Amino acid sequence: MTDFDPGAVRAFRFLDCRFDPATGEAGLDYAFDDGPVMTEVLRFPGAPFDLDDERAGAVQRALRLLHLLAGVSYYKAAVPPDIRIEAYGIDDDTAALLTSVYENGLGEFAYRNGISLRGKIHFPVGASGLKSLPQETSAPVGGTSVPMLSKPPPKALVAIGGGKDSLVSIEALRAAGVDQTVAWVGGSPLIAACAARTGLPTLNIGRSLSPLLFELNRRGALNGHIPVTAVNSAILAVAALLTGHDQVVFSNERSASYGSLIPGTGEVNHQWSKGWDFERDFAAHLRSHVAADLHYYSLLRPFSELAVARQFARIDRYDAHFSSCNRNFHLLGERPAQRWCGVCPKCHFVFLALAPFMPKPRLMGIFGRNLLDEPEQAAGFDALMEYRDHKPFECVGEGRESRAAMELLAGSPAWREDALVRRYAREIRPQLEPSERGLASLLEPSDDHGIPDTVWERLRANFGA
Numbered sequence: 294m295t296d297f298d299p300g301a302v303r304a305f306r307f308l309d310c311r312f313d314p315a316t317g318e319a320g321l322d323y324a325f326d327d328g329p330v331m332t333e334v335l336r337f338p339g340a341p342f343d344l345d346d347e348r349a350g351a352v353q354r355a356l357r358l359l360h361l362l363a364g365v366s367y368y369k370a371a372v373p374p375d376i377r378i379e380a381y382g383i384d385d386d387t388a389a390l391l392t393s394v395y396e397n398g399l400g401e402f403a404y405r406n407g408i409s410l411r412g413k414i415h416f417p418v419g420a421s422g423l424k425s426l427p428q429e430t431s432a433p434v435g436g437t438s439v440p441m442l443s444k445p446p447p448k449a450l451v452a453i454g455g456g457k458d459s460l461v462s463i464e465a466l467r468a469a470g471v472d473q474t475v476a477w478v479g480g481s482p483l484i485a486a487c488a489a490r491t492g493l494p495t496l497n498i499g500r501s502l503s504p505l506l507f508e509l510n511r512r513g514a515l516n517g518h519i520p521v522t523a524v525n526s527a528i529l530a531v532a533a534l535l536t537g538h539d540q541v542v543f544s545n546e547r548s549a550s551y552g553s554l555i556p557g558t559g560e561v562n563h564q565w566s567k568g569w570d571f572e573r574d575f576a577a578h579l580r581s582h583v584a585a586d587l588h589y590y591s592l593l594r595p596f597s598e599l600a601v602a603r604q605f606a607r608i609d610r611y612d613a614h615f616s617s618c619n620r621n622f623h624l625l626g627e628r629p630a631q632r633w634c635g636v637c638p639k640c641h642f643v644f645l646a647l648a649p650f651m652p653k654p655r656l657m658g659i660f661g662r663n664l665l666d667e668p669e670q671a672a673g674f675d676a677l678m679e680y681r682d683h684k685p686f687e688c689v690g691e692g693r694e695s696r697a698a699m700e701l702l703a704g705s706p707a708w709r710e711d712a713l714v715r716r717y718a719r720e721i722r723p724q725l726e727p728s729e730r731g732l733a734s735l736l737e738p739s740d741d742h743g744i745p746d747t748v749w750e751r752l753r754a755n756f757g758a
């Protein structure tokens with residue numbers, strides 16, 4: 294097998310994308326220079342789809358947006374200087390959205406690979422070079438308006454990820470009387486089990502990355518994290534249009550907007566596409582460029598991780614089914630035998646965030662052990678508190694949330710004798726100002742969110758203390 298030299302690649306090419314309503318299968322094609330075509334395949338259940346012209350146009354526009362966003366998995370393998378879009382044109386707004394997603398969403402990738410992408414990513418604006426498309430299906434140039442679709446009754450397509458956050462949203466929407474379908478991308482049995490446990494209608498979208506990407510990885514391609522929530526969001530937007538849902542709902546909390554502070558580098562956010570900047574811009578783009586009445590929002594945006602954990606602790610229906618441990622979700626290789634590995638940052642954080650709000654035997658039943666009484670795990674919890682380390686590159690809450698949770702446990706008879714809680718009280722707490730370990734402000738909802746008024750009014754009371 295010959296080596297792949299990312300530095301020798303000149304161009305990343307967005308070739309074309311297509312959707313077959315008879316089978317529900319979509320194909321997204323990409324290539325480097327004159328290399329082989331890399332095709333990502335999506336399978337949308339429910340075919341055959343009988344779409345009127347307006348809806349078919351919206352699906353086509355959403356598919357192109359997906360093509361452009363999903364390209365990030367392939368582009369990152371070489372990050373060449375030139376980007377070409379060959380089958381259709383894009384306008385300035387679309388180029389700006391893409392530049393933001395690629396620059397920020399690949400922030401961790403760039404940092405870990407020791408490269409800088411700022412100012413180096415240029416999406417070409419204007420008509421495509423190779424193939425013209427019928428007017429009614431071409432992306433609007435210059436931000437012209439897109440039509441409203443003839444509306445079915447309001448219905449939410451809710452992303453489910455197998456962890457606590459989406460389950461909190463699903464139960465909150467159920468309590469608010471919102472009609473919903475739970476949807477997920479990929480073949481995770483754990484997510485399927487959680488989805489079944491909701492008792493709600495489900496939609497599982499198949500996704501296969503091009504095997505050529507994995508081959509390039511083996512041959513020396515650049516590799517690292519990509520903004521997967523942006524890709525999943527675009528996939529669910531296509532699915533919503535195909536299946537008559539007018540809302541796409543994610544469960545990204547306020548804390549996701551804050552990254553890790555790296556000395557000498559600044560803020561690097563592993564979960565950038567879960568943050569408010571992405572949500573706001575993507576939602577606006579869907580309305581202006583895909584379908585004027587397709588709503589995209591995160592139901593948990595006003596809340597901190599601790600507020601969400603407190604809400605999750607009020608529900609015990611999923612204790613034997615859910616997991617937030619990302620080791621369950623690898624595409625390649627083995628998945629762990631146990632739902633919680635117990636040693637990764639997400640296991641550490643979720644254990645710490647739930648502990649103040651859940652009876653101890655219940656939490657130990659979920660994890661099968663007490664992570665806060667394992668002295669060898671001290672470094673992991675220190676990083677969460679931003680003590681002697683930066684916040685890990687993972688989907689974990691802010692440092693002040695971890696400190697506030699530990700502070701509560703230090704005052705709790707059930708937890709204060711555990712090794713890592715004792716260590717916090719003895720060693721870390723004396724170095725903190727009260728404002729660095731307080732809880733109250735963290736439980737207040739914030740105003741930055743895109744939740745429709747009617748839904749928000751019904752939800753707010755549900756999340757109270």
Ligand SMILES: CC(=O)N[C@H]1[C@@H](OP(=O)(O)OP(=O)(O)OC[C@H]2O[C@@H](n3ccc(=O)[nH]c3=O)[C@H](O)[C@@H]2O)O[C@H](CO)[C@@H](O)[C@@H]1O[C@H](C)C(=O)N[C@@H](C)C(=O)N[C@@H](CCC(=O)O)C(=O)O
Binds near residue numbers: 366367520
């Ligand atoms: C499961 C996981 O955490 N995977 C991350 C891991 O990848 P790894 O190589 O160990 O295994 P695979 O997931 O099987 O991936 C194989 C290769 O494929 C690439 N790839 C995967 C999905 C995709 O959409 N595009 C891809 O190009 C991947 O890079 C591998 O080369 O380490 C990778 C490098 O750091 C991560 O990129 C993998 O993360 C997945 C994309 C993933 O789905 N992760 C979510 C669990 C996750 O981290 N969610 C974030 C949200 C971040 C956001 O901004 O959206 C979160 O929960 O905070």
Ligand SMILES: Nc1ncnc2c1ncn2[C@@H]1O[C@H](COP(=O)(O)OP(=O)(O)OP(=O)(O)O)[C@@H](O)[C@H]1O
Binds near residue numbers: 454478525542543
């Ligand atoms: N495979 C997937 N398909 C569709 N959406 C997903 C998938 N995995 C995660 N998501 C969604 O992406 C968002 C971020 O995922 P995240 O892992 O933070 O949430 P979670 O699994 O619900 O909770 P937790 O934070 O406890 O893991 C959530 O809205 C989640 O529903």
